[in-house]
Amino acid sequence: GDPDPVLRCIVSGFFANAAKFHSTGAYRTIRDDHELHIHPTSVLYAEKPPRWVVYNEVIQTAKYYMRDVTAVESAWLLELAPHFYQQGTVRNRHKAQTVP
Numbered sequence: 001g002d003p004d005p006v007l008r009c010i011v012s013g014f015f016a017n018a019a020k021f022h023s024t025g026a027y028r029t030i031r032d033d034h035e036l037h038i039h040p041t042s043v044l045y046a047e048k049p050p051r052w053v054v055y056n057e058v059i060q061t062a063k064y065y066m067r068d069v070t071a072v073e074s075a076w077l078l079e080l081a082p083h084f085y086q087q088g089t090v091r092n093r094h095k096a097q098t099v100p
Helices: 004-014 074-080
Strands: 018-021 027-029 035-038 052-054 057-060 064-067
Touching: 004 052, 004 074
Parallel strands: 035 064
Antiparallel strands: 018 027, 018 052, 027 035, 057 064
16 A cells, blocks of 8 residues: 555654754754764665654764654645644754755
8 A cells, every 4th residue: 555644644753853864874863963874773774865754862982873764755744744844944942944
């Protein structure tokens, strides 16, 4: 079947834990611009990195790793959490970030 309804449900619960793939090869959190990596035990680790992900938790070893990671569409973040994200910019204490 179509996985989108389940993925949208995950986004509606984990919208605050979103990250975008950065040109450096790492992910950056949307709200605070923290650098994150997909955990080596994830099935996504060996795949082409999805542009947008949400995650359940971050663990710290040599790097900060996301666990329980799911690829998502950026439009779902805007649609399902408009109170948290705005089209064009996301505001935080430090700076505004573009969200396509």
